[in-house]
Amino acid sequence: MGIRSNIAIEAARIVNQRKVLYLRWINENTVAAAVRGSSNIYIVHINIDSGKATCTCKGFYYKGYCKHIIAVRNILRTYxxxxxxxxxxxxxxx
Ligand SMILES: [Zn+2]
Incomplete structure (x- = not known):
């Protein structure tokens, strides 16, 4: 199983365990969300038009993507x- 699929499973877990605390539109095309991590709360921003996303966690800082972003994307897709x-x-x- 690759890193990508592991991250998808972790993202699904974040959604199922309701760790996405809130999700708000901060302007016409940007959503901000707070995600509870093991010791911190991370803030995710997603631009709906460009698809660009950022997160305040270390994983995003080093890799440019993370499970928090995928979790928020999954919720957004449902909405x-x-x-x-x-x-x-x-x-x-x-
Ligand atoms: Zn993150």
Whole structure:
């Protein structure tokens, strides 16, 4: 199993254990989220348009990606899928 798949499993665990504490839009295309780590809370920023993301953890600092970003992306994907479903349903009824 590669590093990437391990990180995907860890990211899924972060989501399942509800370690993403909050998720807020800080402007039109940027989401900020707080993720509980083992000893710290990390802040993730994701630009929805460019897909660029940052995290305050050491893993991101050294590798440029981390499980916190993947976890927040997974949650966002669910939200966006849900939001567009609601939008489509309301459009269908109007
Ligand atoms: Zn991180």
């Amino acid at each position: 966006i899928a849900r939001a567009s479903k609601v939008k489509n349903e309301s459009m269908a009824t109007s």
